[in-house]
Amino acid sequence: MEHVRTAQPAPTRSAPRLEIRNLTRRFHGRTVVDDVSLMIEPGQVTCLLGPSGCGKSTTLRMIAGVEMQDSGEIWVDGKLVCDTVFRVPPERREIGLMFQDFALFPHLSVAGNVAYGLTGSRDDKRARVEELLRRVDLLQFIDGYPHQLSGGEQQRVALARALAPRPRIMLMDEPFSGLDNRLRDGIRDETLTLLKEEDTAVLLVTHEPEEAMRMADEIALMRDGRIVQQGAPYNVYTRPVDRASVSFFSDANMLRAQVNGALAQTPFGQFLAPGIPDGTDVDIVFRPQHVRIDFDRGGSGPLPTPTDGVAARGVVERARFMGHESLIEFRMSHDASVIKATVPNVFLPAPGKVMWLTIRRNRCFVFAA
Structure with a gap:
């Protein structure tokens, strides 16, 4: 059946x-x-x-x-x-x-x-x-x-x-x-x-x-x-x-750039900006914990990498210990802007110290300005 x-x-x-x-x-x-x-x-x-x-x-x-x-x-x-x-x-x-x-x-x-x-x-x-x-x-x-x-x-x-x-x-x-x-x-x-x-x-x-x-x-x-x-x-x-x-969830740093060929050129190297028309101004936003800090090596920083891009020179303005992390503020040499970085535990470089910053590419957000 x-x-x-x-x-x-x-x-x-x-x-x-x-x-x-x-x-x-x-x-x-x-x-x-x-x-x-x-x-x-x-x-x-x-x-x-x-x-x-x-x-x-x-x-x-x-x-x-x-x-x-x-x-x-x-x-x-x-x-x-x-x-x-x-x-x-x-x-x-x-x-x-x-x-x-x-x-x-x-x-x-x-x-x-x-x-x-x-x-x-x-x-x-x-x-x-x-x-x-x-x-x-x-x-x-x-x-x-x-x-x-x-x-x-x-x-x-x-x-x-x-x-x-x-x-x-x-x-x-x-x-x-x-x-x-x-x-x-x-x-x-x-x-x-x-x-x-x-x-x-x-x-x-x-x-x-x-x-x-x-x-x-x-x-x-x-x-x-x-x-x-x-x-x-x-x-x-x-x-x-x-x-x-x-910005509502945490401190945020920002770079302003212009798109050309789906890329935004900055002192930190290029950032992908897919789908954004050429000539458009964009804000590249990133959180302090996604900034990597390197020491000065005779006037230069680390070599560029695909994940972190190009290093940009900064001078320590202030460093504070926040209890579970340290917050360091840098005056950037290329435009005198301030970028904040946080690192776990205690890290308190002296004001005036030259250091080099890179930004994790997979932790950045690109928005039309």
């Missing part, structure tokens, strides 16, 4: 936990958020990263429902939550909120703060409060009050309170910026672990690239109300879309 194979239906892809489509918000004729779209899966942490005033917090407030968009849609688990006509009230969106100031109620105990907003029997609420306080290692303070806690402990209470109703989405607006550096890294890691365990989709607003790189599964880089680049932290860092994106 011949067996007939029937085509199997393709598996349906589940909707993202949070999806925002073409959100736009204007204030007094000025566009603050401009056509922003994002998708976040359960258990995923996305960082909305950008300078102050670029529209990050406004985007968060629209998702939370405390700000109304001028256009665009917000979807949760494939269901429309808000457009310009239909609107689910904020308290019914199953979205948790965490802010920089923690916003704990001073007149309520730690238990009362965490239980705020919970429904169900008294025993059920108490069990949920104890479970979360145990997970953030604060069960011993269950009957205490916020003023009796340190800043780090208050932040963990705020996290427990936000997680208590089991929100599907957590919105976090600079929640760690009020903590000192000694506490910040540990509490960020603890928070991230707990959110992952709860399978919560997280949208974190921050202006600190290091925080975004440490916490995010995906970074959405925002500037002037728009998302200019989006992707995994490694890709956003190593494949920037423009000069400003390079």
Whole structure:
């Protein structure tokens, strides 16, 4: 008997936990958020990263429902939550909120703060409060009050309170910026672990690239109300879309040159500029850690190589030890510009010392000026 194979239906892809489509918000004729779209899966942490005033917090407030968009849609688990006509009230969106100031109620105990907003029997609420306080290692303070806690402990209470109703989405607006550096890294890691365990989709607003790189599964880089680049932290860092994106993550050096035959000629040798028309001015951007330093050899530097190009002469202006690396600033002999270089550990050449610099070709970015 011949067996007939029937085509199997393709598996349906589940909707993202949070999806925002073409959100736009204007204030007094000025566009603050401009056509922003994002998708976040359960258990995923996305960082909305950008300078102050670029529209990050406004985007968060629209998702939370405390700000109304001028256009665009917000979807949760494939269901429309808000457009310009239909609107689910904020308290019914199953979205948790965490802010920089923690916003704990001073007149309520730690238990009362965490239980705020919970429904169900008294025993059920108490069990949920104890479970979360145990997970953030604060069960011993269950009957205490916020003023009796340190800043780090208050932040963990705020996290427990936000997680208590089991929100599907957590919105976090600079929640760690009020903590000192000694506490910040540990509490960020603890928070991230707990959110992952709860399978919560997280949208974190921050202006600190290091925080975004440490916490995010995906970074959405925002500037002037728009998302200019989006992707995994490694890709956003190593494949920037423009000069400003390079500079936002770290110090950046720049050379200006003109393209001729898909090559840009500089005192450091030639750089590839494929696809850029002849006569176009370009910015060649590179980070301080990708500058190689060589000693002077009787008035000359190292020989050219395909990977590092031609060496250019520089004079040390200043050298500083930064804790895990040294930062050296050079005044370049060819045009008196300043180029910064970093090297691991301690390297502090004296001001006035002549040295030679080369640039790693595979770590440079060429953009039309």
